[in-house]
Amino acid sequence: MKTSIQTLFAAALLLAGTLPAQAQEAAPSIGDRVNDAFATFTGPFVSFIFAPIPGTGFPWIVMWLVIGATVFTVYFSAVQFRFFGHAVALVKGDYSDPNDAGEVSHFQALATALSGTVGLGNIAGVAVAVGIGGPGATFWMILAGLLGMASKFTECTLGVKYRNEYEDGTVSGGPMYYISKGFDELGLPGGKILAVLFSVFCILGALGGGNMFQANQAHVQITQITGDYPGLITGFIFAAVVFLVIVGGIKSIARVTEKVVPFMGLMYVGAALIVLVVNYDLIGWAFGQIFAGAFTGLGVAGGFVGALIQGFRRAAFSNEAGVGSAAIAHSAVKTKEPITEGFVSLLEPLIDTVVICTMTALVIIISQQLMIDQATGNYMLNEAGDAIATVDGNSGVALTSAAFGSAIGWFPYVLSLAVVLFAFSTMISWSYYGLKAWTYLFGEGKTTELIFKLIFCVFIVIGAAASLGPVIDFSDAAIFAMAVVNIFCLYFLMKVVRAELNNYSARLKSGEIRKFSH
């Protein structure tokens, strides 16, 4: 029964992905029709997830994430600020038992989770936020990042607490495990159904936002340097490399990526710092624009509400706080105290959003790519009136690239490489998240895993080759649907985390938990 459901599910997924691609190759018009059919089929779901709150232009899903983050911040009495120093000490290894050396450290779990979130959201997403919402969007983005730290804390603590540890020493964890086990423990009904629902959304999100979107954007970025060529080629190359890593077990490629990606991240922040240092006299002005824009909009479409929506939305897209993906990555850490991984994980939105996204935003603002009406001091809108006019008409990655390029001429080439590597590392991370949801539904096993991995590779080719707006919309909606299920369940499970927090704090204060001398 399980196998037949698995086969049906796999077939449905492949059909959903391959139809548009095959159709597009045959005749664009048929491809368009299939895309339209797909959009019609999935449209209600996408529209529901991104629907605005009546009377506003504010998508309710963004409000859902922000309210969740605010509730967790209040419920845990601003845990992200009270335990910030402790989180840093944990990452440094001050509280790690030397006898556990060789196990997954807090630093490694954090770095792995970060490599899944730092990527296009930090480069392209921020440009979209600032390009539409103006500099003021940065303020709301930072606020959303700070609040999101509490969401990460909650989900990652539960991820470790309720993970499965198997006899062979491997582990599996994440929302599907804490939802089903946690609800059972609290005597709440529906845990299994919600866990299954989360897993389905996680698989769809992994194949879409964590795969097709990444492949698609990587191809777009490569063609900006090489000139246009069929996406199928990029797709096959990416799929072959990912296949070698996740199916062939060629760990060396993943290791190289895992080493290069943090280096690229540091280089990106370093380049941003250089631009800021060179233009140090404009930093005060830039922050002035951020604060003024946050509350007045400075002429952007939708005024300050437009800035707020863009800031919150892009922060949520970038750091994934409340989505539940990070809980899967963090659950492999070696610790006797699940809450310690919660503390460590709260650094993730800080690094991803508060530091890296803000750097991008500052570079875009300071490079003065956004056009200002000198008479009013407000930003000028483009012809369509839906975004701020830019010097070369750029938006998204191209805007970020132009902003860096205006100060460091060769940096756009490095940025292209960074985008491709970030996309690759995000794909590797999401292949694992999707796999964990897949094995939760269909059971652990080599054949079961292989089926998912092959589907994942096929979707890379589709993502790079086809223009699949509706499919990508649907996949993005699936990632946010994960947050609907996850945050709903976190409201029931947060008392478990509070009990852990109170217990740990008491032992930390009494000196029972203390640093190891290394």
Added chain:
Amino acid sequence: MKLVIGLDGHSSGESALAFAKDLAGKTPLCELIVVYVIEWSPFSFQTAEENAQRHKRREEEIALARERVVDPAVAALRDAGLEARAIVRHGDVADTIDNIAHAEGASQIIVARNSAGGLTSRLFGSSTANLVMTARVPVTVVA
């Protein structure tokens, strides 16, 4: 008296072992602690899948180190009538050997001259050289 013998799995470790055996044979109530350190850093980068399998891999690495390096060494020392035990740890080689020697209250660390050469050791120094420079316990380097 306690002596810590640091092995690196290479044949040069035999000379350290032979020297320690000889020294222990001349010293009454001498305990030998054979240490093997698996080079590892908590600040390296790994994929999510590697993390999930890390505990299993660690157990395998420790079992392999015991089977191939330290257990035969300890058996040889015990056959010679000496008191010996083994410790296998992950970490930075020099730091870990020094920490173990310090914690055990050893009077001496005995290691072989590092067998690894090449660019890496020229740039960053060998584990033996690092140990000699940083150890809190006297170190004997056997040629």
